[in-house]
Amino acid sequence: MDLRDSMRDLILIVVMVLSTLLLVLRLWQDITIAVGATLMMLSLGGLFVSLGMKIRSLEENIVARERTMRVNLEEISSSLNRKYDRTVEQLGEIVDGMTRRMYR
Incomplete structure (x- = not known):
């Protein structure tokens, strides 16, 4: 998938450079303008590819951080569940102890 995306980007850059050359075709008498326009389109295409790679x-x-956060939340949830169960057990023992004292 990544190679396919890169090929598409490269093809679009080639099309952009060729269209630039076609636009400045009648200016071939001044080679500086044609070379400058071609280099400008190549650098613009390189910028687009660079931005695409940074976005990827x-x-x-983001996906890795989301996965990490999900794992951490699951661990926190299980830890809180264990603490809740321990607290409920302790409260149950306290209530049992108080009921035993009341019936004595």
């Missing part, structure tokens, strides 16, 4: 990296980081 951010998405992967």
Whole structure:
């Protein structure tokens, strides 16, 4: 999937450079303008690819952090459940002890 996305980006960059060359075709007498426009489109395409890679990296980081948070929440939930059960048992023992004292 990543290779397919990269190929699509590269094809779009090539199309962008070729269209730039077609736009400046009649300006071939001034080679500086044609080369400058081509380099500008190549750098713009490189910028788009770079941004795409950074966005993918951010998405992967978000997924990893979400997974970590989910695991941590599950651990906290189980810890709270254990503490709740212990507290209920202690309260039950206290109530049993008080009822025994009342009937003595």
